[in-house]
Amino acid sequence: MTAAVRMLRETTKSDTAQPIVEVRHISKRYGSSVEALRDINLTFPTGQLTSLLGPSGCGKTTLLKIIAGLLEPTGGEVVVKGKTVTGPGPERAFVFQDFALMPWASVLRNAAFGLELQGIDKKKREETARHYINQVGLSGFENRYPHELSGGMRQRVGLARALAVNADVLLLDEPFSAVDEQNRRKFQEDLLRLREVERKTLIFVTHSIEEAVYLSDRIVLLSPRPGRVSEIIEPHVDRSGPPDLIRRNPAYLDTVEEIWHGLRDYAD
Amino acid sequence: MVLFCLAWEVAGRIPINVAFPPFSDVVAAFGRMVADGSLPSAFLITLQPLVIGLVVATVIGIVMGVGMGLRDELEWAGVPVFVVMQAAPMAALIPLITYVYGIGLTAKVLAVVILALPVIALNGYKAVRNVSPSLRAMCRSFLGNRRQEIFKIVLPDASPMIFAGLRLGISAGFVGVVLAELLITPTGIGDLITYHRSIADYAEMYAVIATIILFSAVTVGLLERVEIALFRPEKKEHSA
Numbered sequence: 387m388t389a390a391v392r393m394l395r396e397t398t399k400s401d402t403a404q405p406i407v408e409v410r411h412i413s414k415r416y417g418s419s420v421e422a423l424r425d426i427n428l429t430f431p432t433g434q435l436t437s438l439l440g441p442s443g444c445g446k447t448t449l450l451k452i453i454a455g456l457l458e459p460t461g462g463e464v465v466v467k468g469k470t471v472t473g474p475g476p477e478r479a480f481v482f483q484d485f486a487l488m489p490w491a492s493v494l495r496n497a498a499f500g501l502e503l504q505g506i507d508k509k510k511r512e513e514t515a516r517h518y519i520n521q522v523g524l525s526g527f528e529n530r531y532p533h534e535l536s537g538g539m540r541q542r543v544g545l546a547r548a549l550a551v552n553a554d555v556l557l558l559d560e561p562f563s564a565v566d567e568q569n570r571r572k573f574q575e576d577l578l579r580l581r582e583v584e585r586k587t588l589i590f591v592t593h594s595i596e597e598a599v600y601l602s603d604r605i606v607l608l609s610p611r612p613g614r615v616s617e618i619i620e621p622h623v624d625r626s627g628p629p630d631l632i633r634r635n636p637a638y639l640d641t642v643e644e645i646w647h648g649l650r651d652y653a654d
Numbered sequence: 655m656v657l658f659c660l661a662w663e664v665a666g667r668i669p670i671n672v673a674f675p676p677f678s679d680v681v682a683a684f685g686r687m688v689a690d691g692s693l694p695s696a697f698l699i700t701l702q703p704l705v706i707g708l709v710v711a712t713v714i715g716i717v718m719g720v721g722m723g724l725r726d727e728l729e730w731a732g733v734p735v736f737v738v739m740q741a742a743p744m745a746a747l748i749p750l751i752t753y754v755y756g757i758g759l760t761a762k763v764l765a766v767v768i769l770a771l772p773v774i775a776l777n778g779y780k781a782v783r784n785v786s787p788s789l790r791a792m793c794r795s796f797l798g799n800r801r802q803e804i805f806k807i808v809l810p811d812a813s814p815m816i817f818a819g820l821r822l823g824i825s826a827g828f829v830g831v832v833l834a835e836l837l838i839t840p841t842g843i844g845d846l847i848t849y850h851r852s853i854a855d856y857a858e859m860y861a862v863i864a865t866i867i868l869f870s871a872v873t874v875g876l877l878e879r880v881e882i883a884l885f886r887p888e889k890k891e892h893s894a
Contacts, residue, residue, distance in 0.1 A: 456791050474795045486792035490810050490886055500796040503806070531888035551796065 411462035445613030538569030700842030707766025719778020769830035777819020781812035
């Protein structure tokens with residue numbers, strides 16, 4: 387009941403804020419037996435950070451890869467800036483869970499790789515890459531190789547690469563899951579700060595409730611097997627204060643608690 | 655290395671066997687054979703089918719291996735053939751090759767190719783199959799086309815395993831050329847080994863055998879350098 391009310395309220399609100407990504411009746415099957423996603427309908431408003439949250443097996447990464455154009459849905463369509471998605475596009479950039487950095491390439495070449503593929507000349511693309519390497523806090527590491535960096539630093543390179551192609555939508559697939567706890571917190575704070583500067587729309591897959599509440603304007607809760615939208619929550623956490631204060635903010639803590647109650651039924 | 659030479663010297667002096675000369679005799683024999691030119695000229699003769707055969711096996715092996723890794727129909731057609739070639743004792747085919755191609759250069763080149771090719775092709779195939787799927791997805795998501803995906807992601811990521819295959823292929827090629835020289839017609843290194851064995855010049859025989867082993871090892875080692883210089887800058891900086 388409450389879920390239905392929330393969703394209703396959500397739809398009316400999204401109509402006023404211009405959606406940049408629309409997911410319409412998306413379903414995905416693997417073979418004939420595994421149903422990963424069933425009839426997903428979502429809109430992602432411009433400039434907002436939306437988290438896809440759910441237990442493992444709810445198809446959140448599958449949904450993100452369908453939006454990215456890396457996977458084909460079995461049914462339905464994804465519309466980005468008014469155009470139906472048929473594959474990857476310049477208005478979307480992906481940040482990978484396992485970083486997906488080329489071990490044989492320096493930080494600079496990795497960060498510039500999206501531009502390299504577009505055929506932009508070396509001097510120009512390296513200039514852009516240096517700017518974003520600096521933005522993610524890695525200046526001085528341009529000529530290092532991925533194996534010389536920590537997990538958190540590697541993911542910063544992945545983020546710099548995604549920022550460098552200047553896409554409107556960043557798709558982040560559990561970007562912090564392979565990063566240790568302290569670095570994860572620091573990275574989350576940096577991501578909030580970067581959002582202010584870069585003005586991107588972010589779609590963020592995570593299985594961490596705290597992370598979702600801390601970062602998101604909207605949280606889409608997915609239920610598993612088959613993946614469906616079970617609830618959409620807007621945390622309304624005031625993020626103007628210092629990070630430590632946000633994490634002790636009652637609104638933050640209440641939302642975490644509320645989501646946990648909704649999800650505990652799915653725990654194994 | 656020094657320990658190995660010392661042990662050899664001691665073992666040769668005991669002696670374990672009349673046909674097992676001490677290390678110093680072998681070195682002396684090596685000196686004599688270099689001085690009279692028989693060893694260098696034998697090497698030149700042996701290198702001919704070896705180099706031609708390895709070049710052919712490398713080109714065909716890498717092209718076929720990468721092709722089989724990238725395309726399902728090539729995999730279906732090619733992989734079983736190479737698996738059989740690798741599993742079969744190819745040395746047994748050498749008499750057959752002689753029957754068809756005679757005793758000339760062609761037969762020896764072919765002996766090198768059939769021994770070196772399967773391992774190069776199969777390693778190339780496995781290398782491409784083992785390329786990180788997430789790197790390929792990354793390349794596609796940043797709008798890389800098929801060509802860019804192959805040349806900027808697949809080949810560099812596959813290169814360590816392709817080169818491992820090349821190293822094994824080169825060793826197999828050495829086996830092939832020596833086998834051919836022993837089984838088809840005694841020329842080059844094979845001739846020197848057979849000749850010195852037949853007149854009981856064991857020091858000379860060992861010198862030839864040791865030289866070809868050393869030569870093979872050095873070649874394989876050099877290849878590793880080439881690989882790091884060309885494809886793996888991150889390892890170069892680390893070891894420097």
